[in-house]
Amino acid sequence: MMFKKIGLGVVAVLLFFILVGWILPSEFKVVRTIRIDAPADIIFNHVKDLRQWQNWGVWFKRDPNMQVSYAGPESAVGMKSSWQSETQGDGEMEVVAIEKDQRFIYTLTFPDMGMGSTGEITLRDKEGETVVIWHDYGDVGGNPFLHYVAFFMDRMIGEDLQMGLENLKVISEAEFQRM
8 A cells, every 4th residue: 555655656746747847948048148358350260160169168178088070161161070078978069150250150969868959159349349149049849858958958058158258258368468
């Protein structure tokens, strides 16, 4: 009798989490912004070349043993990076659009998780500084458990985006000061 009650309780809790998962949105959007005291062209040079991301992206710092490979045209639409990492996961990034010194758009795919996203980094001149805005957004589909991932995505990657922007600020401002 006691096992039956425990079993029913477990099923009820599982059903509750599935129902809540269905109610949660499947779409997510994470946005972070920073002001950088350097012209857009200096900053954009660090963004448009995926090889440069190792200098400012936080994921590369967390796993110095990450295996990264590149393919396609350098600093252009179609450039790809792929990585394998025991701590940061495996994935692929592809440049899908570039507006020189203004906008950089890419797609991310994470085959192990069965999900991906689109990212945009936009640069705007504002009173002698460059405002850099990093968006990451996507839709996790119909899986109610991935809806929880979408719900918590800002908490999961928001700090990483902000730290990446801060690293980008440091290297871009240092380069501008050397000029």
